Amino acid sequence: MHGFDFEIIWRTAPYVFMTGMVFTIKLTVFATIGAIILGTLLAMMRLSSNRIVSGLSGGYVNFLRALPLILIIFWFYFLVPYIFGWILQAGHPISVGGFTSALITFVLFEAAYFCEIMRAGIQSIPRGQIGAGYALGLNYWQVMWHIVLPQAFRNMTPVLLTQMIVLFQDTSLVYVLSLTDFLGAANNVAQRDGRLVEMFIFAALVYFLISYAASRTVKRLERRMAIVR
Numbered sequence: 001m002h003g004f005d006f007e008i009i010w011r012t013a014p015y016v017f018m019t020g021m022v023f024t025i026k027l028t029v030f031a032t033i034g035a036i037i038l039g040t041l042l043a044m045m046r047l048s049s050n051r052i053v054s055g056l057s058g059g060y061v062n063f064l065r066a067l068p069l070i071l072i073i074f075w076f077y078f079l080v081p082y083i084f085g086w087i088l089q090a091g092h093p094i095s096v097g098g099f100t101s102a103l104i105t106f107v108l109f110e111a112a113y114f115c116e117i118m119r120a121g122i123q124s125i126p127r128g129q130i131g132a133g134y135a136l137g138l139n140y141w142q143v144m145w146h147i148v149l150p151q152a153f154r155n156m157t158p159v160l161l162t163q164m165i166v167l168f169q170d171t172s173l174v175y176v177l178s179l180t181d182f183l184g185a186a187n188n189v190a191q192r193d194g195r196l197v198e199m200f201i202f203a204a205l206v207y208f209l210i211s212y213a214a215s216r217t218v219k220r221l222e223r224r225m226a227i228v229r
Contacts, residue, residue, distance in 0.1 A: 005195055009202050012189045020185025021206075027102060027181065028168045034107035035167070036160065039114025044144060046119055057115070064112040070173055076105040077177050098179045102171075110167055117159050121152030158222040165214050169207065182206070 045057035064072070080101045081093035088094060096104075125148050133143035153160075175184035183203055190199035 005198050008189070008193055008195045008198050012193075012199075016182065016185045016189065016202075019180055020182035023099070023180055023185075024168070024171050024182040027099065027106065027171050027174070028164065030103055031106035031110060031171075032164045032167055034103070035110035035114045036118075038107060038111035040118045040149070042111060042115035043118035043122055046115065047122060061112045061115050064109055069109055069170060070176065072109050073102070073105050073173055073177065076108075077101050080104055098174070098177055102174045102177070102179060106167065106171070110163070113163055114160070117156050117163060118152060120159075121156035122148055124155050125151050154225070158218050158225065161218045161221070162215070165211055165218070168214075169211060172207070 042057045042061060045053050046061070048054050048057075077098070080096055084090075084094040084096055085092055122144075129147055129151075130143055133147045138146065171181055172183040174181050175187055178184070180188065186199040186203040190196040
């Protein structure tokens with residue numbers, strides 16, 4: 001550790017956390033909420049008896065899961081302004097900002113994974129409960145909203161939280177777009193002060209501690225839910 005500069009970490013920690021970590025957490029939370037909503041809709045589509053609807057959802061999921069996330073990040077960063085310009089018929093690309101572009105990318109990409117999680121959760125509900133809902137006069141959407149989805153979310157909570165941890169780690173990829181997430185903030189300091197070793201070790205340690213603490217929390221939650229069942 002000779003020559004290791006601890007002072008650079010303490011001096012720049014407020015900037016790295018207040019700017020970078022806030023960006024990372026905000027992107028993680030908003031992307032998780034959007035991906036769960038879209039993923040749940042995709043899961044319901046995949047379970048539909050309509051082959052066209054099921055096929056479209058399956059194609060979407062398989063296509064996105066077969067592509068590297070870094071490639072999709074680049075795609076949407078450059079394509080989203082053109083897509084918005086086309087939708088609004090502006091005749092030119094519309095700037096949506098790096099955060100919005102990254103948020104859309106992660107929502108669309110992670111929805112493919114949350115779709116499979118929710119599909120498993122929905123299929124874990126006994127068919128008898130669904131039949132009982134129809135017998136009470138409920139339609140498909142009412143059965144899903146009042147009977148199936150609440151139980152599916154409860155059953156899949158540990159897996160959903162685990163995927164959220166993966167999403168938290170994946171957000172570090174946005175630094176390639178020069179966005180100031182946690183890793184990007186650490187990289188800015190490292191490049192400015194020439195302290196790459198110190199800042200990248202610090203960033204790795206923070207990611208490890210947060211992810212490990214979150215995973216242990218998920219394990220405890222999973223054991224408690226198993227006892228309740």
